[in-house]
Amino acid sequence: MADDRAVSATGLIKKFGARNVVDGIDIAVPRGAVYGVLGPNGAGKTTTLRMLLGIIEPDGGTRTLLGCAHPRDASDRVGYLPEERGLYPAMKAREAIAFMGALRGLDWATGRKRANSLLDAAGLGHAADSKIRKLSKGMAQLVQLLGSVVHQPDLLVLDEPFSGLDPVNQERLEALIYAERDRGATVLFSTHVMAHAERLCDRLAIIAGGKRRFEGTVADARALLPQRVYYLPKERGEAVSGVLPADAVRDGEGWRFELPAEGVEGVLGRLIAAGHGIADLSIERPGLHDAFVHIVGRDAQGTPA
Amino acid sequence: MTLRRTVRQTLTIARRDFIATVFTPIFLLFLFAPVIMGSFSAVGALGAASVADGANDRARIVAIVPASRTRAIAEADTRLRDVFRQSEAPPALTTLAPAGDPAAQARSAFAARDYDAAAVLYGPLEHPTVLVSPTGTRTADYLIALAEATLADERLGAARPHLEARRIPFARARPSAGGGHQSAFFAVFGIFFLTLFLAGQVVGTMAEERNNKVIEVLAAAVPLESVFMGKLLGMFGVAVLFVAFWATVVGQIGALMPPSMAAGMGELAPAVGGPAFAGLFIAYFIMAYLLLGSVFLGVGAQASTMREIQMLSLPITVLQIAMFALSSAAASKPGSWLATFAEVFPLSSPFAMAGHAANQPGLWRHGAALLWQGLWVTIFISVGARLFRRGVLQSGSAKPWWRRKGTDAAA
Numbered sequence: 241m242a243d244d245r246a247v248s249a250t251g252l253i254k255k256f257g258a259r260n261v262v263d264g265i266d267i268a269v270p271r272g273a274v275y276g277v278l279g280p281n282g283a284g285k286t287t288t289l290r291m292l293l294g295i296i297e298p299d300g301g302t303r304t305l306l307g308c309a310h311p312r313d314a315s316d317r318v319g320y321l322p323e324e325r326g327l328y329p330a331m332k333a334r335e336a337i338a339f340m341g342a343l344r345g346l347d348w349a350t351g352r353k354r355a356n357s358l359l360d361a362a363g364l365g366h367a368a369d370s371k372i373r374k375l376s377k378g379m380a381q382l383v384q385l386l387g388s389v390v391h392q393p394d395l396l397v398l399d400e401p402f403s404g405l406d407p408v409n410q411e412r413l414e415a416l417i418y419a420e421r422d423r424g425a426t427v428l429f430s431t432h433v434m435a436h437a438e439r440l441c442d443r444l445a446i447i448a449g450g451k452r453r454f455e456g457t458v459a460d461a462r463a464l465l466p467q468r469v470y471y472l473p474k475e476r477g478e479a480v481s482g483v484l485p486a487d488a489v490r491d492g493e494g495w496r497f498e499l500p501a502e503g504v505e506g507v508l509g510r511l512i513a514a515g516h517g518i519a520d521l522s523i524e525r526p527g528l529h530d531a532f533v534h535i536v537g538r539d540a541q542g543t544p545a
Numbered sequence: 546m547t548l549r550r551t552v553r554q555t556l557t558i559a560r561r562d563f564i565a566t567v568f569t570p571i572f573l574l575f576l577f578a579p580v581i582m583g584s585f586s587a588v589g590a591l592g593a594a595s596v597a598d599g600a601n602d603r604a605r606i607v608a609i610v611p612a613s614r615t616r617a618i619a620e621a622d623t624r625l626r627d628v629f630r631q632s633e634a635p636p637a638l639t640t641l642a643p644a645g646d647p648a649a650q651a652r653s654a655f656a657a658r659d660y661d662a663a664a665v666l667y668g669p670l671e672h673p674t675v676l677v678s679p680t681g682t683r684t685a686d687y688l689i690a691l692a693e694a695t696l697a698d699e700r701l702g703a704a705r706p707h708l709e710a711r712r713i714p715f716a717r718a719r720p721s722a723g724g725g726h727q728s729a730f731f732a733v734f735g736i737f738f739l740t741l742f743l744a745g746q747v748v749g750t751m752a753e754e755r756n757n758k759v760i761e762v763l764a765a766a767v768p769l770e771s772v773f774m775g776k777l778l779g780m781f782g783v784a785v786l787f788v789a790f791w792a793t794v795v796g797q798i799g800a801l802m803p804p805s806m807a808a809g810m811g812e813l814a815p816a817v818g819g820p821a822f823a824g825l826f827i828a829y830f831i832m833a834y835l836l837l838g839s840v841f842l843g844v845g846a847q848a849s850t851m852r853e854i855q856m857l858s859l860p861i862t863v864l865q866i867a868m869f870a871l872s873s874a875a876a877s878k879p880g881s882w883l884a885t886f887a888e889v890f891p892l893s894s895p896f897a898m899a900g901h902a903a904n905q906p907g908l909w910r911h912g913a914a915l916l917w918q919g920l921w922v923t924i925f926i927s928v929g930a931r932l933f934r935r936g937v938l939q940s941g942s943a944k945p946w947w948r949r950k951g952t953d954a955a956a
Contacts (some may be wrong), residue, residue, distance in 0.1 A: 293765050294760065294765075295764050295765050296934075312768065315765070315766055315767075316550070320762070320765040320766070322761040322762060322765065324758040324761060325756075325758060326564065326757045326758030326759040326760070326761065327754060327757065327759060327762075328561070328753075328759060329757060330565060330569070331565075339557070339561060340762065340766075343554065343557055343763065343766035344732055344766055345550070345553065345863075384762075387762075422703055489912075500632045516569075
């Protein structure tokens with residue numbers, strides 16, 4: 241039976257000194273999915289990705305990459321953008337992309353041809369013959385990203401890919417991730433920026449303090465928190481507290497409370513019956529950001545990566 | 546399949562390093578470094594030579610002899626001088642007629658303003674006395690020989706034997722023992738010189754990846770052993786280019802060499818024979834390069850800044866010079882315990898065995914030595930790659946092992 245998971249890890253452990261920086265993490269990334277690894281700084285995201293790719297060896301646990309027990313055996317089918325971006329400054333952009341392809345088994349001629357196409361598509365065709373040192377940081381980062389997909393990998397692993405990019409290039413990157421998914425590749429990326437994860441991820445894992453705190457879809461994560469209601473009276477200072485649910489708290493001129501199990505209709509009816517005006521009444525769905533903060537809670541230690 | 550992939554990955558790294566090194570203007574400096582070194586040496590030598598020539602021009606040997614013997618002693622001096630090469634000839638002869646006390650006159654010759662007396666002969670030629678300056682021991686010997694020749698000419702006159710010997714050029718069937726020693730020294734020096742040039746390049750090459758943070762891209766795609774081997778191969782390609790260039794230049798110079806000098810070079814024939822020696826020299830150069838290169842690469846991989854690399858360069862150069870000194874000593878004493886030690890010790894083995902090939906015939910030892918050195922190359926590369934992996938890829942910024950603590954933060 242074909243394994244429907246591109247990446248699978250069970251009980252991954254990595255110790256640096258006496259400290260478990262990754263402490264028994266399980267991950268299962270379905271083939272063809274965009275999968276996010278979310279966590280605060282110092283959560284163990286980079287170390288987890290490095291272990292999954294075989295760059296460093298885990299101290300415990302097992303992992304398979306594209307069906308291979310040894311990640312190295314699959315390295316030609318993997319693209320990787322590390323958190324610490326790095327290119328040879330004296331290389332031209334086209335050569336840098338072809339070089340990264342050559343490392344993964346792509347012949348140089350094909351690599352150069354694809355590099356030209358990728359650079360054109362990314363709006364960097366004019367920079368193909370420019371040396372990396374002449375490019376801006378964002379452009380160099382895009383070149384490296386193109387280098388990680390030039391060999392058309394089955395799995396693309398991106399470590400904090402959005403950091404250092406301006407909004408325009410962030411959009412380009414999102415488009416590239418979608419394009420890779422549409423091509424059939426699996427995309428695994430780490431981030432601590434919730435907006436990208438919310439838009440891109442089919443599934444995600446939230447890790448903190450080296451442990452996995454959550455695994456599921458974005459909707460699953462958001463469902464962990466109840467929906468809330470925001471009510472803004474028409475007249476300032478109206479005495480409405482007796483009409484609202486007991487958990488209602490003031491928020492500026494308005495009130496916030498958890499959406500009652502029976503819905504908002506009961507509250508609405510009571511407000512109308514009591515003659516209170518309604519300037520605004522809205523149901524707020526919690527975002528991934530709220531879910532993340534809720535899940536990570538006090539584990540977010542802010543250790544520098 | 547795995548081997549093919551490993552070879553491909555290694556060659557990809559090697560290609561990158563080779564191109565990055567060769568296709569830069571700086572490479573010309575590297576390629577012509579021997580010319581630059583030679584030029585500096587030549588300038589120094591010229592300066593020293595001009596100082597020495599200035600001193601030699603003023604140096605004299607002085608003979609205080611009666612006027613009746615002035616011509617005879619001058620003729621004998623002309624004849625004896627023919628035996629010497631110009632650079633080895635004694636100082637020019639100055640003759641003085643005796644005036645008053647010869648001993649006092651001889652002493653005053655050392656105070657002369659227009660020349661520097663190295664030795665002064667006075668008194669009857671049959672019982673001469675020679676005053677010798679601290680640097681004039683050999684010139685005093687020459688003055689005494691000159692007195693003897695003058696007396697012989699006077700006494701024998703036309704009866705003095707004059708031989709017209711036949712001179713037939715003859716080349717030895719086997720190299721001379723001295724020539725073997727010289728070949729051994731040149732072999733050791735040649736490998737030392739080449740590895741000295743390349744060591745600086747190798748030691749800094751890993752720092753490039755660390756500074757540019759390319760190392761993680763490489764490590765994710767390629768085993769670090771392949772990165773190591775690729776870097777060694779890349780720099781080896783540079784070395785081959787360097788050697789080929791200079792071998793061509795030297796070959797052309799050799800073709801233009803005067804026959805007498807070429808005959809002198811013929812004395813350098815190595816004991817194992819020219820073709821075998823050429824093959825062994827190349828093999829030992831490769832081994833020396835791989836052995837020292839893998840050590841330097843492993844050590845250099847611990848450095849992350851140019852400053853640290855510069856700090857590491859000194860002990861590395863000292864190590865190279867130590868290996869050169871050990872192997873040179875071994876080459877001058879073939880068969881001694883020192884030679885055996887140098888041939889067995891991994892880092893000096895290629896140098897010493899190249900010297901061995903020049904000094905002693907027989908090839909089986911060389912096969913064993915190459916296997917032994919190959920084993921150490923494997924060990925050094927494995928250990929170096931492991932050290933490198935531990936040093937760089939924990940997390941965050943790379944730290945050398947001496948700065949690491951057990952509590953590196955995870956990203």
